[in-house]
Amino acid sequence: MPTHTFTLNGERVTVDVEDDVRLLWVIRDMLGITGPKYGCGINVCKACTCHINGKAFNPCSVPVGAIHESDEITTIEGLADGDDLHPMQQAWLDRDVPQCGYCQPGQIMAAVAKVRQCQREGRDLDDAAIEEIRNICRCGTYQRIREAIKAGADNM
């Protein structure tokens, strides 16, 4: 069986599994990291959003065979610096954003990447930029998400 090695939340991990198994299931079912959630499996709901080398991506739609040894994958569990929350996580707490919380790891990872993208491209993080975020929140806490993204960005 093929062996796959990559960095997950700062740690080197190796798994034995077929190339075509999507990374989400490797992370959740084999490595027991359950922050990234299943919501659709077809890169639509974005509940599994994580970072690869600092950029947002959806591991439900990436075969583990496409991951290189040099790739650094970050899930929600790896976003904080020890006990020090990332500014976006803190903004989420300050504004009491989550309801059920199921989509929130993906929302936060998407928000961080969107802020970095805007910074990189010299764009304003305005409503139009936020509306590019496709993550679904079925509890409907969208207004607090919008506020938190802007507040979190101020400290990034």
Place this chain on the structure above:
Amino acid sequence: MANHRFAPPRTKEPKEPGTGLRAPVGRRKFLGYLIAAPTLVVAAEFTRQQIFDAPSTAWAAATPSGPQTPEVYDLLDALRDAGRPTANLIRIEVNKDGTVSFALPRSDNGQGIITSTQMIIAEEMGLEVDQVKVTLADARPELMFNQLTGGSSTTFTTYTPIRVAAALAQMRLLDAASQLLQQDVRTLTSRGGLITGATGGSVPFSALAEKAASAVDQQVEVALKPREDFAIIGKPQNKTDARDIVTGRKCFATDLQIPDALPTVICRAPDLNGTPDDVENIDEVRGMPGITDVEVVSTGVAVRAKTFGQAIDGVRALRVQWNDGTVHGEDDESVLAKVRAAELPMAVPAGVGETIDCAFTFYFASSSSLETNSAIADVRADRAEVWGAMKNPIAASGDIAKAVGLPQSAVTVHVTEGGGSFGRKLFYDAAVEAAECSKVIGKPVKLMWTRADDSRQGRVHPMATSRIRAQISGDTVLSYEQRHTSVATQVNPGFGDAISTGAVKAPLGNLTLSESIFELTQVTPYDFGVSTRFLNEVDMRFNTTSMRNIYSPNVATARELMVDQIAAKMGKDPYEFRRAFLKHDRMRGVLDAVAKEGRWGRSMKKGTAQGLGFHTEYKGVSAALVEIDCRPDTVNRKIREAVTGPRVTKVTFAVDIGLVINPRGLEAQMMGGINDALALILTSSLHLTDGHFVEASWDNYFYTRQWNTPPEMNIIIVDSDADEPGGAGEFGLAATCGAIATAYARAVGKVPEYFPINHKDPFPFEPKPLVPPIPESPTDGLRHTY
């Protein structure tokens, strides 16, 4: 069991017949229980009969319309009364480490009831909110109907019993501290788990937990903290599980690590509720990578594997012959024809006055939450253990027992925190299926419905029609009749017996099942003369459930559109008209609040408009003022694989729901309801075609997204002097639905006949195949990074 009442028993307050009006009452004493245990354990009866013995909606005055059932006895009263004959005790424990713990017999799916329960206990015991540990109780069959989370009833039904237990605990701890410190109990203060004497010295709860314990069970009288002393209740409190959520630690059913409970997915039929007949290649699939088991079960073919991805691959590879489903060959229009054929006639013939008739259709909507139906089951020869987010775990344990052939006492049901419910988790389809899979396979399983399963085969909000006839004469509405006709909503076991027990006791009703819920929840809040509301349902074997309410969002949409038409016919402003015809000042309070804050009547550009909606339910009143933009540039804006259309640009929403435990949580619930209302009126519905629902993805079923949600939202919590909390979980929808619909009708100059307004538009997507039933996961995810 003893019949527990007030101490001392009091006579009933004089009541106005049929109005539920009662005189204000002073501070009362309640009966709690000391439970024999090594540390302090206190309890209270989990009903409110000893506290609120009369329907408490204090709306006075005879009205031209006469009282309708919900005004004197509503769903919340029914849910409470259903528990009366069988209620048992809930208990709070003070642990040796000084913490206070309580297992809440309810299901939290994000509505924040764990947090609000911590607040209620902390308030009575002088603790910080995070010093109280609240967990969700396993199924407790002895509670009978008192472990049901639905109808926005949790806070209403649990508020006082929990306070009684907490107040008793506090009293015992103070007594024990008094002895230890040798000081008069009246001079002691309790704060943060530390009891301090006026003349110095202090003792922590941890040192008192055993000393305050009782050697025998006994009843004790206790007084509750007066409202004017509240320091926690009514203050904004963030959710106490938020840190776990934002760090990825919050654990949902599929996150649990139960030994050997491997991922399991069911291959389902193309038809709604189709069943397996024959599997052509079962052994071939058993040999696929990672797959451990493939077995036929009653709802399909179960595939168990090392990862969900491999289980999905197995499902996709199966070749199954299927039996027809329950609505084989049916589609939206054929179902609608059956619903229409069941519409009840109006009582007042046309032509009595000036007659206005309206008719609306509401299409099927999906109650799928972001966490799909899922459960873990470990079924052995002599016992079963099941984990899942269940709002009715007692009924679940009974049905699981039946499904696996065990006595109910051999079934343990653990209630996990859920990833959204909105009504769907009143049912426990995944838990029963998981138990069956575990029994058939002979191993533990972690069963998960895929998104396509959840959308196509999961429970739906029923299709319905609402017809209204109003007869007016000059400035008077002579009669107002609403006929709501619906695909049958399954309320049993979700609500059934609890409601039928309560509803037959309703003063004005002699009703059964879902008709009871309609009668208990729906009220026409306007003085519209002869007012009748009837529900008729057509059973067509759909999997239905409530979805943040069953009837109210549809009934209110139809009603508020009609109200605008009556106002127009009389030449009156929609706000002034509502103000004049609403029955009570409390109702006018929220209407006035949105009109003022939302600037009703301000000048709006062509193609944009304001609209109003009002709704009363759950012992509360609510109003919404919506602004909508229907100009072509807005309606036609393009977003990949999305529905755009009219944009609600601003929502002003006011709610008076009685005593508010946590205003920040209440605001969150209203926000969610408002975003649901957008979806129901403008963007999201299921389409039934050839016996199945088309939608299989969030990019097929267009729930509100960031690009739909209002840029401006203002939620106003109107002060209320009510001494009890009402219900919040579903309350944001109905008034907002009405307001969006009336705003839309005004902006485009035409009253829509069906909802959502985009239901008959061409699909902006290519429907997913039915066979295999789960679409393949893409492989190009790294091309879409940002």
